[in-house]
Amino acid sequence: MLPEPPQCTFASDNTSGASPEVLEALCGANEGYSIAYGDDRHTSDLRTAMNALFDREVSTFLAWGGTGANIVGLQALIRPWQGVICTQSSHINVDECGAPERFLGSKLIDVPSPNAKLSAAQISDQLGVLGVVHHVQPGAVSITQSTEYGTVYSVKELKEIVDVAHQAGLRVHMDGARIANAAVALGCDVASFTSEVGIDILSFGGTKNGMVYGEAIIVFDPSLSEAVEYLQKQSAQLPSKMRFIAAQFLAMLNDDLWLDQARHANEMAALLSERISSISEVTITQPTQANAVFATLPKEAISRLQEWTPFYTWEGDNEVRWMTSFSTKASDVEILAEGIKTVLGE
Numbered sequence: 197m198l199p200e201p202p203q204c205t206f207a208s209d210n211t212s213g214a215s216p217e218v219l220e221a222l223c224g225a226n227e228g229y230s231i232a233y234g235d236d237r238h239t240s241d242l243r244t245a246m247n248a249l250f251d252r253e254v255s256t257f258l259a260w261g262g263t264g265a266n267i268v269g270l271q272a273l274i275r276p277w278q279g280v281i282c283t284q285s286s287h288i289n290v291d292e293c294g295a296p297e298r299f300l301g302s303k304l305i306d307v308p309s310p311n312a313k314l315s316a317a318q319i320s321d322q323l324g325v326l327g328v329v330h331h332v333q334p335g336a337v338s339i340t341q342s343t344e345y346g347t348v349y350s351v352k353e354l355k356e357i358v359d360v361a362h363q364a365g366l367r368v369h370m371d372g373a374r375i376a377n378a379a380v381a382l383g384c385d386v387a388s389f390t391s392e393v394g395i396d397i398l399s400f401g402g403t404k405n406g407m408v409y410g411e412a413i414i415v416f417d418p419s420l421s422e423a424v425e426y427l428q429k430q431s432a433q434l435p436s437k438m439r440f441i442a443a444q445f446l447a448m449l450n451d452d453l454w455l456d457q458a459r460h461a462n463e464m465a466a467l468l469s470e471r472i473s474s475i476s477e478v479t480i481t482q483p484t485q486a487n488a489v490f491a492t493l494p495k496e497a498i499s500r501l502q503e504w505t506p507f508y509t510w511e512g513d514n515e516v517r518w519m520t521s522f523s524t525k526a527s528d529v530e531i532l533a534e535g536i537k538t539v540l541g542e
């Protein structure tokens with residue numbers, strides 16, 4: 197018999213609430229009055245904190261959400277005749293309702309990838325059309341770190357990607373909705389796999405890691421900052437009461453809360469992976485490097501488990517994704533693993 201279902205869900209890290217520090221920061225930011233649209237103390241403090249985090253002057257813009265941050269950043273990187281190279285499974289390609297194509301007015305050049313990562317070689321393969329007027333011109337590359345499949349680019353892989361892109365005159369955007377999970381997985385500071393490898397614009401995620409809402413657009417190339425400022429407003433991504441997003445990010449950066457939360461999420465995914473890896477009818481399909489576990493199991497078992505606790509199926513009808521977050525409890529991971537074993541008769 198199945199045990200009582202887990203108290204949390206493994207459907208997405210987005211299903212968790214916000215961390216107490218973030219909620220407290222929201223209440224703190226509620227005191228008094230502030231000039232709107234970012235001309236406030238919290239946003240100014242956050243800009244200073246981001247400069248310190250990246251150990252250089254960066255331009256920090258705050259957006260409502262991840263799709264918004266992505267479309268603002270990408271618009272700044274390409275011209276109307278250019279397209280964006282990305283993976284087929286990227287969030288910008290499959291989960292943003294065509295917002296990038298609509299706002300950019302350009303083509304996404306989507307490349308198949310079994311682990312949701314692009315390689316420098318795959319980018320090179322797309323460059324043969326450069327200079328041919330009949331073809332969409334690759335103008336930027338967008339990569340996701342950590343990826344939609346919970347995998348993580350190494351610093352070396354990122355350097356190779358940026359080198360091949362920049363040498364051909366392409367810009368590089370990083371969708372960092374889960375950048376904290378990547379930083380923890382790589383065990384290095386965030387600058388070493390973003391600004392220092394030459395990423396041009398980064399969407400810096402907050403929501404999935406314990407904020408209520410809000411993402412940052414970090415512009416590393418100063419020549420792009422002015423464009424981002426106007427594009428942000430034009431794309432409806434300029435929140436008037438910006439201090440509430442800034443205050444949340446400040447709480448996350450304080451004492452490295454953002455890394456501690458992501459570390460916990462990653463550890464919970466590793467624990468789940470470890471607990472289910474020996475089940476004979478379960479195959480882990482992606483390396484568990486961040487906060488997601490992908491696995492195949494018999495179809496009938498998936499339906500029974502989904503009646504018990506919510507989660508999503510993925511490729512085909514026998515692959516599933518289980519996601520962990522900053523608030524996932526180890527006891528809930530044990531319950532999920534127990535449930536999977538029970539359903540499979542182990």
Ligand SMILES: Cc1ncc(COP(=O)(O)O)c(C=O)c1O
Nearest residue numbers: 261262263264287340344371373
């Ligand atoms: C890789 C990735 N990028 C961006 C987003 C941001 O999406 P939203 O617009 O829902 O904040 C998500 C959310 O699931 C995501 O997984």
